Amino acid sequence: MHSSTELDDDVRQSLIGAAHAVADAAAQITLANFRSAALQTDNKQAGGFDPVTQADRAAEQAMRAVLADLRPDDAILGEEFGPKEGTSGFMWVLDPIDGTRGYISGTPTWGTLVAVNAAHGPVFGLVDQPYTGERFAGGLGISELMRGETRTPLKTKVNTTLEASILFTTFPEIGTPNELVSFKRVAEKVRLVRYGMDCYAYALLAAGQIDLVIEAGLNAYDVAAPIAVIQAAGGTVTNWEGGPAHDGGRILAAATPELHRTALTLLKGV
Structure with a gap:
């Protein structure tokens, strides 16, 4: 797989653009089903509770469809469906709804996770919370919170204790x-x-x-x-x-x- 230091600007822009398109596709579905009385929940865990909804599955299908169009040679690893092999050296790692327990409870603490991995791990990622309108982006020279047209730099705290x-x-x-x-x-x-x-x-x-x-x-x-x-x-x-x-x-x-x-x-x- 690729190293992030090897990427030319065209590849960089292609990956960033695809990541945002993937998150946009998921948001249409997750928002349409969030706090909906018609939302159906299944349990994936025998003896426990690991919820999955039709929104999880439909959102990941939409995310994969975007990648099939924009990045067809890349591999995919998603939560709800099997892995897809690729030939490009890049792998997309997708979670359509991270925090499904929160999603079915109506709390705005869930999000859609989109990452692209190269040789040594993720080189770009999005944590998207469409209900609050917040999209956290990092990697490939970017570190920002996007909210509408506003861009705010992301920086961790300096506390050491x-x-x-x-x-x-x-x-x-x-x-x-x-x-x-x-x-x-x-x-x-x-x-x-x-x-x-x-x-x-x-x-x-x-x-x-x-x-x-x-x-x-x-x-x-x-x-x-x-x-x-x-x-x-x-x-x-x-x-x-x-x-x-x-x-x-x-x-x-x-x-x-x-x-x-x-x-x-x-x-x-x-």
């Missing part, structure tokens, strides 16, 4: 009991913990509103776009071992390298 930090998470909803113990070692030292914000938590970190996001049990399509956005804004995202996180698993996102190092040490329990 846990005692002054705001931490977001989905624990204990997602994660094992042992992982929850590790999480609590960080949570007990921060100023404020908030729960259940899904992809919107990562967007707020990139926007300089919060300091940390710690999660576990995630998939590649949950994190590829947030990683691109946060890294472009100056933040750090790894797994709990300090390695690459774009394949999912246990995620630590931090506004500053100092916060990341401190939280990582506590998560490891060393």
Whole structure:
């Protein structure tokens, strides 16, 4: 696959344009079904609750249709349908509705995630919240919040201490009991913990509103776009071992390298 440093401007513009077109296509469907009494929800998890709606499936189909038109040679990894092989060296990682639990509850904390991966992970990503009109973009020289015609630069906070930090998470909803113990070692030292914000938590970190996001049990399509956005804004995202996180698993996102190092040490329990 490609390295982001190898991309010429035509390829760069093609990828950015396709990402926005994909997000636009999803938004038409997600907004039409959001807070709708006719919304139908199925459960994908035996013995638990992992919801999926017709909006998830229809939105991903629309996203894939855009890519079939604009980027037919690229691979695709999406949440709702099987992977598509490609020959270009690029792979799109799609989550039509990240935060379906929030979506079916009527909260505006869900979003559409669009990322394009090259050789070493995501090179560009969008976290799109069409109900609030916010689109967070990062990578390929871009780091901005788009809201209508307004463009606001994204920049993570400069805080370096846990005692002054705001931490977001989905624990204990997602994660094992042992992982929850590790999480609590960080949570007990921060100023404020908030729960259940899904992809919107990562967007707020990139926007300089919060300091940390710690999660576990995630998939590649949950994190590829947030990683691109946060890294472009100056933040750090790894797994709990300090390695690459774009394949999912246990995620630590931090506004500053100092916060990341401190939280990582506590998560490891060393």
